[in-house]
Amino acid sequence: MLKILKYSFYDLIRSRWSYVYLLFYLILGFVLLFLNNDLSKAVITLMNVIIILVPLIGTIFGVMYYYNSKEFTELLLAQPIKRSSIFIGQYLGVALSLVMSLVIGLGLPFVLYGLFESSAIWDFSLLLITGAMLTMIFTALAFNIALYNENKIKGFSYAILLWLFLAVIYDGLFLLSLIIFETYPLDKFTLIATVFNPIDLSRILILLKLDISALLGYTGAIFNQFFGTSIGLFSALGMLLLWIILPVWNIKRKAQKKDF
Amino acid sequence: MIKIDNLHKKYGKNKILTGVDLEIPEKGIFAILGPNGSGKTTMIKSILGMVVPEKGDIFIDGQKTHSNGLYRKNIDYLPQIANFPGNLGVKELIKMIKDLRDTKADENALIQRFGLTPFLDKKLSNLSGGTKQKVNLVLTFMFDSQIIILDEPTTGLDPVALLNLKELIAEEKAKGKTILVTSHIMSFVEGIADEIVFLLEGKIYFKGSIQQLREKTNEVDLEHAIANILKENNA
């Protein structure tokens, strides 16, 4: 599997898009710091960007890589290599190269700005960890979608729809249901609704750490009240981890049964 | 030796193989014939574990094939359609496959033989169809496995390359290998095959030597013999 990972990783490192992505984060980091002039404020703005954009990039790169590497996959399938190694290796190649772009692209400006002397370092690290997890999650979801859809255009559309749903529509529906079911006790419902959306989970995770109750919102407050800050933090992290493990496990399962 | 036991395969509702039993002897050249879409490639891919059959077992040297596919290290396979990652160079591709298989390989003699030296640094997406097929052949024959499976090896080759291929196959046969080949070029099959099977409507319609097929159909040449079978079946 390591060999497959290596080849996928190099393949992506050589591609122009990795650099565009890296450059984007570099610019974003510098611009935010320049505008905010304050590390902790920049971290909050950054959170909002990361939570929406990282899933989108993970999704697009995931489907794109899967479909574009069809030939490579076919070649590998005829070799004495386990199917799980082929697909998990490719997945990790994409996810890790994206994580690397994210960490370098954002890390560099912040480090230059004096991150290591700042108290924001833990908040910033958590932000990067969350970003990394979101990348892993959405790349895995994208691979799943691509595995189930031979048709490239269909797969692409479903992937974008999934992102749109989780990043935008979900919150709207959630708020709507809060208004409609106003009179019912909604704590449990809220908790469950959050757990089923990795983007919401990430937002709460970061806000819990930043300890900004004003921004926490209804969901976050319930989370806080239900678990307390530190347990809330760890359970959110745990659930994000599950969001990685389950789709990756399904990649393995589906790849085992597919004809090539 | 390869043994196929009651192999069934369908894609969706489309039944392709409906109970294939076959024993492919340890030594010699074994040809699989059949019209387009009769399931030759499907059968080969089942042997390789690239396609997952509904039913049936495959044994290689008496051992049931394992779904992890590691048994493929004893098989050299030439796919029917040479799909390569377009952004790689020929040399890079050869190096990569060698690295992935991690066994002894000798590609240089084959590169010479098929005149591929000028193309070594070219990107695969920029090669002509026949040149790609030559690269495909190098990737297959550079390893020294006991079993060789060739799906339409002649596709796109010029006469010189074709002669080279025939020689190459004869050399491998002389080493006592199991060679499985599909082809629609009957003269090619006649020239090399020790035994043939004819696949029709999901089953094995005929198995035997070319001579036996001639006798069965009362035709002298193979092309007519096959055409004869097909006509009879349509009537």
Ligand SMILES: Nc1ncnc2c1ncn2[C@@H]1O[C@H](COP(=O)(O)OP(=O)(O)OP(=O)(O)O)[C@@H](O)[C@H]1O
């Ligand atoms: N991955 C797939 N999904 C769905 N149908 C498939 C798939 N692969 C092959 N088929 C169908 O299975 C049938 C048999 O295909 P196969 O490639 O095995 O035929 P073949 O005997 O090799 O034909 P040819 O002589 O053209 O190479 C065809 O009808 C084909 O459309």
Ligand SMILES: [Mg+2]
């Ligand atoms: Mg075929």
